[in-house]
Amino acid sequence: MTATAAELAEAYFTSWQDRDFTRLRSLLADDVSFAGPLATIEGADGCIAGLEGMAQVLDKIEVKERLSDGPSVITWFDLHTTVAEPAPTANWMRVEDGLITEIRVAFDPRAILAARG
Numbered sequence: 001m002t003a004t005a006a007e008l009a010e011a012y013f014t015s016w017q018d019r020d021f022t023r024l025r026s027l028l029a030d031d032v033s034f035a036g037p038l039a040t041i042e043g044a045d046g047c048i049a050g051l052e053g054m055a056q057v058l059d060k061i062e063v064k065e066r067l068s069d070g071p072s073v074i075t076w077f078d079l080h081t082t083v084a085e086p087a088p089t090a091n092w093m094r095v096e097d098g099l100i101t102e103i104r105v106a107f108d109p110r111a112i113l114a115a116r117g
Helices: 005-017 021-026 044-055 110-116
Strands: 028-035 040-042 058-069 072-081 087-096 099-106
Touching: 005 021, 005 058, 005 072, 005 087, 005 099, 021 028, 021 044, 028 044, 040 044
Parallel strands: 028 099
Antiparallel strands: 028 040, 058 072, 072 087, 087 099
């Protein structure tokens, strides 16, 4: 049975927070596209590399709300890092054929960028 878009989103965030990048990679289409304030990436391997990099400062993901409409999911969460105050974040995903094909993220990156120098 194929997971719903909301279930895939939950698995994505759980895998990222747990640093289970093998499982996280299995949720992504090979040609997934990612766009956010810190990077624009094409392809699953690049996406995983970016998430691994962000995981170096990731403390926790505190999901506030998840809304799903067919193949689209928006997750609203506080991104807690070890280098900055929590960042309110919106993550939109599109799912096709049981895999995540698009990810768009919006948050204010200034505190994280300042901490990175």
